[in-house]
Amino acid sequence: MRLGNLQLHNNLVLAPMAGITDYPFRQLAREMGCGLTFTEMVSAEGLLRKGESFLKMVEGEHPVSVQLFGSKPEVLAEAAAKAEAMGADAIDLNMGCPAQKVVKTGAGADLMRFPEKVEGLLIAMRKKVACPLTVKIRSGWDEEQINAVEISKLAEGCGVDAITVHPRTRAQSFRGRADWSVIAAVKRAVRIPVIGNGDVNTPVLIQKMIEETECDGVMIGRGALGNPWIFSEKHSGFPEKGPTISPEERKGMIHHHLSLIQSYYEERNLTPQIRKHLYWYTKGLPNCATFHSQLSSLKGKEKLLQAFHSYFDSIQRREPCQRSVPEEDRSITGWVEKAL
Template sequence: MHLPEKLRVGTVDIEPSLVLAPMAGVTDSSFRRLIKELGSVGLIVTEFISVEGLTRGNLRTHRMMRFLPEERPISIQIFGYDESRMADAAVIVEESGADMVDINCGCPAKKVVKGGGGSSLLRDLPQLEKILRTIRRAVSIPVTMKIRIGWDDATINAVEVGRLIEDCGGDMVAIHGRTRVQGYSGEANWEVIAAVKQALSIPVVGCGDVTTPLKAIERLSETSVDGVMIGRGAISNPWIFRQTSELMEGVKPYEPPLSEKHRVLHRYYDLLRDELPEKALSGKLKQMCGYFTHGLEGGSRLRERVFRAQTISEVFDHIDGYFSLNACMVDPAPENLQSSCITSP
């Protein structure tokens, strides 16, 4: 069974070989620090950051780039089209002290694609090559890229793009197993990801539908990728990295009791207070509570009450009341913790 414990990207060691995916509106410093505290994530990636905002000195954009020492190793993801601005932004990333810079070549959002960035670059390989070569000349830190398998089913070109990244001096490629046209619908195609891994000598990290520790183990084993990137699965289950690492080691994975979920919601609030005003903080907390309570008895009623709450105090009245009332509940055994997938140490 192929279960890589670590990977090396340029001069940066990633151990374990598990990566927190960049997610707009989610992977801010508060969430990244929460994931790091819960353990066993090898690399975290920021939300995607506009090179236009960075290079024009936009304060809000520069705030998105801030990180704390405990978040290392960290990769800052940038998006854009113009190769000169992309290179200038990469220099700003390097000067910030980030461990690596990641180029977004996978975002399917219409606004990003309309500007020529994100997954639009999968249809413009000459421009993609300009961006890669210009950035590679501008910085000394590792340069990576996150892509999709293609624009649509008729133009799946991930192997070609992967080879281009390697030829231009890229240090790693992360691949989401869907096309741009798919967005987030349908299933991720890991066969294409496996083909890219076979074609390249630089590290290849797979992404898409890794929603449980068992699925992470299966993808590592079946495709021989160097690592897996986890996105949405980490929002509803921020312990997924720890659980996956434990499965890799043949140890029974940690099952967070309700009391731990309660504690983590309070901890997330504490981290948010360092970053956001109360109005924005409330929305983030409600979002996390929504993810946390899916599948729990009475969770839908709690979500309704939390989303209607007008103040942080009201939000926590509902949260604390729910967890206090259900303190003796036994969490349902999730599919990812089936004993059949656990091997002896």
């Protein structure tokens, strides 16, 4: 897939996820084969105020797209220029965040309701950056206002290089199923690359989304949690529910991920990071419920690591196990709604 002047080595993309797609997670996804990673969404105003420390986080990282949210053309344009100058390979405008605190400022999914405003933002941003400019949209504001096709054509007309479609409305937030027919409709309507997103958590679903929608790339969010193997070619031919990862391989991956986390975060911020990733890596494994209740009560890095080792000792004696893939991960849906 090619976004403007940026050639990617494959068409798999790590979704922007606030509180999750930090530097260690993006690095891991890239190591596993992911073609493009996105930062968590970043406030354009915040970036202009204290951007140096933030943008350090993309230093030396390629290819990475910095996702901005905001609602003022001059602020978004300046922030985009600053991010590009500091090493971003692409800039993305967030038009999908459903959180009330973002929407009420006129940013995120609120933009889906105001095409003329979007045009002003994109024209201003396009003038300021030479790198690929992309947008990430939803189906529309609600069931009565599905306008992904209209917004996509408008974005293409403003010189945007690619569009990611997460086909849920703002009203749906993260509930219900993503309606892939909206991705297909956008793909038929524009000539720039379309990246499909929503409910892909196995290699089979990657293929299915491409076949059903003819999208150019597939963006994966929740399906990558505790599952960086989703980006790996080695696993692309695996059965319906995804690859069977031996406990040794899973443990090795967790060790590696935790070491990336430990070299990135200060000691006092480690515990919540370690806890959430241990939870995701072990979801669906034998006796995980007991381990998860331990995770939520234990405090401090050392105790969490001890619990992780004894849990793996207890399952390592078993046959390689396939993680069950939940239909809809309600725990994360609730968590996102609180976190955003």
